[in-house]
Amino acid sequence: MRTVVFDLDGTLADTSGDLLAAANACFQRLGHGDLLGPDDTLTAFHGGRAMLRLGFSRLGAMDEAMIDAQYPVLLEAYGQAIAVHTRLYPGAVEAVEALRSKGFAVAICTNKPEGLAEELTLRLGIRGLFGALIGADTLPTRKPDAAPYVAAVRQAGGNVARSMLIGDTETDRNTGLAAGVPVALVTFGPEGRSIERLKPEALLDHFDDLPDLAARMLG
Structure with missing residues (x-):
């Protein structure tokens, strides 16, 4: 998948x-x-x-x-005070729902401790959208090691060979390199379009573009 x-x-x-x-x-x-x-x-x-x-x-x-x-x-x-100021980026929920409707598996792989990530996604009302959540302490290693990424894909029911990572930092870029998968880095994060310096396989300017981008990159 x-x-x-x-x-x-x-x-x-x-x-x-x-x-x-x-x-x-x-x-x-x-x-x-x-x-x-x-x-x-x-x-x-x-x-x-x-x-x-x-x-x-x-x-x-x-x-x-x-x-x-x-x-x-x-x-x-x-x-x-985990969700006082935190806000989902525009279009995030809609993009995840669109991917699911097209038959994609979706997962979260974060360097936030798993318990805090679970709590935050529950507070934001999005935990149920994802088939897996792997945190910094779920496994003995964390990103950019490939193991957490691979675990996220497999727990979501997916195939690593047909997967990709959406991220915002050099850690995410290096995780993709370690796992041998393409990475799309968002340009609406704190680095803006300067994130292009990391030469990801794609840039994501808005979540509205993600379903088509994923379809192109994963076939």
């Missing part, structure tokens, strides 16, 4: 506002106030540790022990 696998953060949904708020909650508890702002959206999509590193670097003092100590605090804060 032809299968389309989606990244979550920065691809299906703009989660940056809630991610940045969770990181700032850590800094607030330490008495530093908000160290991150809207201009740090790109860092938010690179994960919790990246946000903590950036914030602490602005204080002029940062080491990995500080990151390790605050990461669980960030996850707790994020879990408590």
Whole structure:
């Protein structure tokens, strides 16, 4: 079965506002106030540790022990306010529904912890649309290793040889290379069309274009 696998953060949904708020909650508890702002959206999509590193670097003092100590605090804060500012990108639901109606299997493969990804997709009302969800801690490895991607395809009932990944970062591009599958990177994420620098097999400017794009790429 032809299968389309989606990244979550920065691809299906703009989660940056809630991610940045969770990181700032850590800094607030330490008495530093908000160290991150809207201009740090790109860092938010690179994960919790990246946000903590950036914030602490602005204080002029940062080491990995500080990151390790605050990461669980960030996850707790994020879990408590996971869908306050988060919004699905325009056309995402309609595109997934269109793929399903055309006989495609659809899945999510994310580097967000599985429990948080499950909770967020439930809150957004989209969990039931996907045949599988693989998170950062579902398997011993995470993207860009190919194993989580392969697991997502297989759990959704698909065939890796007839699958593709929709993502927004270099991690997604490298996952596709590792798995030997084509990748379409969205241009409506934080990098805009500069994501073209990664030379994906396709660019996706709007979810309205996805059903036709998937049909062309997967036959």
